[in-house]
Amino acid sequence: MTNNRFLRSTALLLGVLASSLIVGCNGSADQDPGTGGGTEGGGASAEEKVLHLPMRTDGPKSLDPVRGSTVYDNRASSFVYETLIQYAYFKRPSDATALEPLLLAEMPTVSEDGLTYNFKLKPGVFFHDDPCFPDSKGREMKAEDVIYSWKRMADNDNDPKSWWLMENTIAGFDKYREEQNAAEKFDYDAPVEGMKVINDYEFEITLQEPVYRFLYTLAMFQLAVVPREAVEMYGSKFDLHPVGTGPFTLKEEDWVQGKSMVFNKNPNYHECYYPTEFTPEDIEKGFDKDQGKRLPLVDQVEVTMFVEDQPMWLSFSAKDVDYTQVPAENFDDAFTKRGRRSNRTFELKSDYESEDISWASVPLLDFIFYGFNMDDSLIGGYDEKSKKLRQALCLAMDWDERNDRFYNGINIIYDGPIPPGLAGHPEGHNAPESYRGPDIPRAKKLLAEAGYPDGEGLPVIEFYTSRGGNNAEQVEMLARHMEQIGVKLDIKLVDFSTLIENVNTKKAPFFSFAWSSDYPDAENNLALFYGPYESPGANHFNYKRDDYDQMYEKIRTMPPSPERLKIVESMRSMLLEDAPYAGSMARTRFYLINPRLKNFKPSEDFYNWVKYLNVGE
Amino acid sequence: MWAYVFRRLIYNIPVYLTIIFVVMALLRVNDPVYAFLGKNTTQEDIDRRREEFGLDRPFLTQYGEFLKRLAFFDFSQESWSRRGRKVSDEIAGAVIPTLSLTIPALTLTSLISIFVGMISAFFRGRNLDRGLVFFAVLGMSISFLVYIILGQYFIAYLPQKYFESHDMKETWGSVWFAIQGYEPGLQHWFHYIMLPVLISVIVAMGYDTRFYRAVMVEETGRDYIVTARSKGATQSKIMFVHMLRNALIPIVTRIMITLPFLITGSILLEMYFNIPGMGKTLITAINEKNLPIIETFTSLFAGLFILSNILTDVLYAIVDPRVRLT
Numbered sequence: 001m002t003n004n005r006f007l008r009s010t011a012l013l014l015g016v017l018a019s020s021l022i023v024g025c026n027g028s029a030d031q032d033p034g035t036g037g038g039t040e041g042g043g044a045s046a047e048e049k050v051l052h053l054p055m056r057t058d059g060p061k062s063l064d065p066v067r068g069s070t071v072y073d074n075r076a077s078s079f080v081y082e083t084l085i086q087y088a089y090f091k092r093p094s095d096a097t098a099l100e101p102l103l104l105a106e107m108p109t110v111s112e113d114g115l116t117y118n119f120k121l122k123p124g125v126f127f128h129d130d131p132c133f134p135d136s137k138g139r140e141m142k143a144e145d146v147i148y149s150w151k152r153m154a155d156n157d158n159d160p161k162s163w164w165l166m167e168n169t170i171a172g173f174d175k176y177r178e179e180q181n182a183a184e185k186f187d188y189d190a191p192v193e194g195m196k197v198i199n200d201y202e203f204e205i206t207l208q209e210p211v212y213r214f215l216y217t218l219a220m221f222q223l224a225v226v227p228r229e230a231v232e233m234y235g236s237k238f239d240l241h242p243v244g245t246g247p248f249t250l251k252e253e254d255w256v257q258g259k260s261m262v263f264n265k266n267p268n269y270h271e272c273y274y275p276t277e278f279t280p281e282d283i284e285k286g287f288d289k290d291q292g293k294r295l296p297l298v299d300q301v302e303v304t305m306f307v308e309d310q311p312m313w314l315s316f317s318a319k320d321v322d323y324t325q326v327p328a329e330n331f332d333d334a335f336t337k338r339g340r341r342s343n344r345t346f347e348l349k350s351d352y353e354s355e356d357i358s359w360a361s362v363p364l365l366d367f368i369f370y371g372f373n374m375d376d377s378l379i380g381g382y383d384e385k386s387k388k389l390r391q392a393l394c395l396a397m398d399w400d401e402r403n404d405r406f407y408n409g410i411n412i413i414y415d416g417p418i419p420p421g422l423a424g425h426p427e428g429h430n431a432p433e434s435y436r437g438p439d440i441p442r443a444k445k446l447l448a449e450a451g452y453p454d455g456e457g458l459p460v461i462e463f464y465t466s467r468g469g470n471n472a473e474q475v476e477m478l479a480r481h482m483e484q485i486g487v488k489l490d491i492k493l494v495d496f497s498t499l500i501e502n503v504n505t506k507k508a509p510f511f512s513f514a515w516s517s518d519y520p521d522a523e524n525n526l527a528l529f530y531g532p533y534e535s536p537g538a539n540h541f542n543y544k545r546d547d548y549d550q551m552y553e554k555i556r557t558m559p560p561s562p563e564r565l566k567i568v569e570s571m572r573s574m575l576l577e578d579a580p581y582a583g584s585m586a587r588t589r590f591y592l593i594n595p596r597l598k599n600f601k602p603s604e605d606f607y608n609w610v611k612y613l614n615v616g617e
Numbered sequence: 618m619w620a621y622v623f624r625r626l627i628y629n630i631p632v633y634l635t636i637i638f639v640v641m642a643l644l645r646v647n648d649p650v651y652a653f654l655g656k657n658t659t660q661e662d663i664d665r666r667r668e669e670f671g672l673d674r675p676f677l678t679q680y681g682e683f684l685k686r687l688a689f690f691d692f693s694q695e696s697w698s699r700r701g702r703k704v705s706d707e708i709a710g711a712v713i714p715t716l717s718l719t720i721p722a723l724t725l726t727s728l729i730s731i732f733v734g735m736i737s738a739f740f741r742g743r744n745l746d747r748g749l750v751f752f753a754v755l756g757m758s759i760s761f762l763v764y765i766i767l768g769q770y771f772i773a774y775l776p777q778k779y780f781e782s783h784d785m786k787e788t789w790g791s792v793w794f795a796i797q798g799y800e801p802g803l804q805h806w807f808h809y810i811m812l813p814v815l816i817s818v819i820v821a822m823g824y825d826t827r828f829y830r831a832v833m834v835e836e837t838g839r840d841y842i843v844t845a846r847s848k849g850a851t852q853s854k855i856m857f858v859h860m861l862r863n864a865l866i867p868i869v870t871r872i873m874i875t876l877p878f879l880i881t882g883s884i885l886l887e888m889y890f891n892i893p894g895m896g897k898t899l900i901t902a903i904n905e906k907n908l909p910i911i912e913t914f915t916s917l918f919a920g921l922f923i924l925s926n927i928l929t930d931v932l933y934a935i936v937d938p939r940v941r942l943t
Contacts, residue, residue: 058901061698069655156665159700237701257699257710258893258901259799304798307888307897310766311797318777318796497652497906504651504658536651536658 048299049615051597054312054321058258059305063242063250065224066152069161071516071604074221078608079263079301080128081224081244084108084119084146085215087606090275090282096421096605097520099219102272103141103245105201108218114210114557121146121201125270130243132233138268141225141245143203147195148188149225151176155186162222164538165518169214170194171206188228210557216519219606245270247296247611263301274599274612285358287599296611297599322597322615326359326590331408334359334592344409346590356595361588362602363412365419365517367525369583370397370463370478375542376509378459382545382578388450389458390579393510394435395443396485397582402477406470412586416572417525419586423560424522424568433576436583443485455486463489464503465512466496475512504536513540520605522568523555529575541580548574618931621942625927634684636919637912641680644908645672652906653697670697670908687916694909698902704913707898714799715894717810718886719879722817727872730822734829735856738837749826757823761816765889768816769796797891813886825871832867836860865936873929877921 060076062068068077084103091098101107103125108117127138150170153160154177166173172193180186194206207214217223230243241252248263255261272295278288290297306312309327316324326334335346348359372390374380379389399413412420414429415436437443444454452458463478465471472493479489489510494502502508515538517524527533530552531544551567558564575581591602598614650666651658667673671682686694692705699707737749773794780786780793794812799805836842837860845855884896895914902910933940 062700067700236695239701256893258897259891306891310769311889311891314769314774314796318774319781320796497649498647500655501647501651536660536663
């Protein structure tokens with residue numbers, strides 16, 4: 001009896017506690033988070049079109065274009081800022097490098113010597129309404145704004161992440177940078193030899209020498225146009241308070257760090273229309289339905305950050321977000337694989353098809369490799385012995401096995417440093433000069449010729465890679481591949497900062513790294529082996545050959561042509577023979593798309609495509 | 618008592634200074650500028666950044682300056698990786714989401730665990746006790762991550778999917794547990810925070826229940842319990858009045874030890890449920906080598922631990938008259 005009373009009173013107390021908690025906290029949960037209305041200032045009415053997009057990170061670091069460097073900075077900046085030209089959204093994949101004017105009235109004209117570019121701005125482009133302008137009304141963008149925005153790249157106080165895009169490019173710009181950073185105050189009004197404003201809508205840029213990548217540079221978000229008033233008013237807060245010309249605006253309070261960003265349609269967005277030319281495949285997918293409509297097509301975009309994949313995957317499945325990248329661990333849930341290796345095809349499983357979920361895949365401009373430090377006393381060098389040692393190591397590796405085991409076999413394995421889709425990439429992903437394995441007998445032969453038969457006499461090689469993901473398992477596989485020819489690795493599984501420090505200071509003889517191309521030109525990848533860019537620059541291999549450097553300097557100035565392609569192929573062959581790296585692999589990203597999302601043709605090379613997206617019923 | 622508190626504070630100053638010294642030194646073993654700037658940089662950038670961050674100065678100078686700022690509660694230092702945001706902005710933005718998760722979790726866990734511990738002790742050796750101990754051990758044996766993944770899938774996702782497929786999302790989807798997310802305001806609390814709280818309670822209950830059971834079992838054998846029974850006191854009076862009061866010291870200790878975790882938050886829960894709290898902020902800062910955030914957070918956490926220890930001793934004296942603070 002007493003026991004029962006005790007139990008009853010305990011249960012009663014617990015019940016009261018639980019019910020009061022639920023009632024007290026649930027009183028007014030009346031808003032559907034799915035409408036994006038949860039954020040103050042960012043609410044959308046039921047009639048408005050709202051996109052729900054995921055971002056697989058804890059968020060961008062900065063929305064100041066000159067300080068941006070990551071793909072997430074790029075994605076977020078592309079909502080609010082614009083560049084002079086842009087990649088054509090619907091011309092891919094047949095013409096992945098097609099560019100078209102965005103803030104320009106027409107594509108720039110280039111002088112015959114390739115040195116002078118004339119730009120004509122599109123009239124009627126206004127900055128977002130913002131308190132930095134008189135009466136908070138955004139003013140029209142002028143040629144001076146473009147010049148000012150580019151000059152910000154030179155100002156060290158802005159911590160520009162991508163000065164290299166402008167380095168040795170515009171006449172007098174490097175000198176201007178040096179002088180102004182040495183001066184007491186950076187003078188944005190000081191002239192630059194190669195920058196000339198003709199009138200409010202026209203300006204001219206003169207290059208030091210013809211630089212072909214300059215056109216691609218103009219489409220990169222780091223060169224987006226910003227108003228001087230906003231930079232001067234907000235100071236360091238400008239990173240959090242973007243004011244651009246883009247199709248969407250972002251209020252400071254609508255960016256909850258590490259959680260979400262809510263972008264609203266820019267009511268003053270300049271005249272920009274949905275394309276009218278499509279491929280038959282695009283028409284089949286219904287991408288032509290909105291042709292000719294004024295952009296952007298939606299009223300609000302809610303971007304949710306996901307640090308972990310499971311909540312992103314579940315949110316997609318519950319239709320809380322409109323698309324998702326397919327995480328590796330969920331790949332088999334969504335797709336059925338058929339065929340082997342290069343003949344592999346993928347089919348969406350019926351569960352997804354029955355819900356009208358569609359899919360798309362995008363090959364990325366990746367160069368994933370294992371790098372050798374050419375300055376290392378054991379593994380580096382250009383003599384026959386060290387070259388054969390590196391070639392043997394390359395031949396012992398099985399990249400297809402790595403792809404199958406760790407990437408569901410969806411990546412592309414290829415020879416050379418130039419990713420698929422770019423001129424200079426070998427046909428069928430295979431180059432005749434390749435030392436890509438697995439070819440154990442040949443690896444053993446070369447190792448013996450290098451003076452280490454079956455690895456005898458070869459010291460243990462230090463291999464550096466970062467912790468995280470399945471890197472520990474991947475290096476286990478690499479160590480097994482090496483053991484097949486008698487080579488022993490001393491695996492240094494370190495945090496990313498230690499990896500970078502060891503690579504930058506040339507202490508890591510053998511390391512795992514990757515590179516994603518900044519623009520779709522082989523020159524960008526071949527620059528990774530350009531002598532003057534040695535560590536801590538992008539040439540982590542510390543590869544230095546005068547003949548290679550001369551060829552690189554030549555292709556830098558050349559527009560695409562058979563002659564240029566020939567040089568690119570020679571450089572590729574040189575790298576394959578010298579083997580300053582082992583590789584290569586490019587990721588393929590798979591996307592699942594909920595039926596309400598329209599016009600989504602994913603790209604990871606550029607990110608200003610949100611303005612084309614629409615939502616169905 | 619105040620003299621005791623003051624003395625303990627003084628004694629702990631060297632400990633606190635040592636903690637900060639060690640943390641700052643460890644963060645500088647590998648050059649943080651390399652990690653911060655990433656793969657492709659120039660020596661010029663590295664040098665400039667080192668100077669800008671003050672890392673070119675002697676370590677003791679950096680240490681002294683940090684202590685000076687801390688002494689004046691000056692958290693105005695700018696985040697390295699998010700320009701325009703001060704350390705104080707990061708703390709202010711993260712502390713409420715964390716507390717909205719940890720305070721209910723700690724309260725519920727403590728209350729439920731104490732009750733269950735008492736029931737278990739009361740029925741010691743019987744099937745009910747065995748059952749409760751079994752579930753407590755089960756609760757603590759399974760990884761936190763498993764609870765999160767299963768909870769997110771079965772308790773949040775499946776019902777949400779059901780609402781979505783039956784056109785009930787508008788009415789029920791915003792009331793039932795969310796798969797992830799956070800919105801400030803009490804009206805959103807149940808939707809976003811209740812599930813992480815429940816998961817936290819289930820995991821913590823395993824440890825706490827076993828602990829409180831052991832405490833209660835020890836108390837049930839004491840003379841004063843026999844005396845109370847002889848006097849005819851009811852079981853509930855014995856449990857809630859006599860036993861609970863005498864068991865307060867270990868209970869208070871356990872709760873006080875947990876208090877600093879209210880601020881540190883739960884890293885896994887915040888990461889998986891996308892709650893922009895202190896744990897998530899700290900992990901992001903560690904990944905980015907954002908030293909101002911890491912150093913300030915660890916100093917605050919260390920301070921909280923020291924304060925909670927002192928507070929525990931003071932509470933001993935309050936709940937148990939036999940304890941003297943000397």
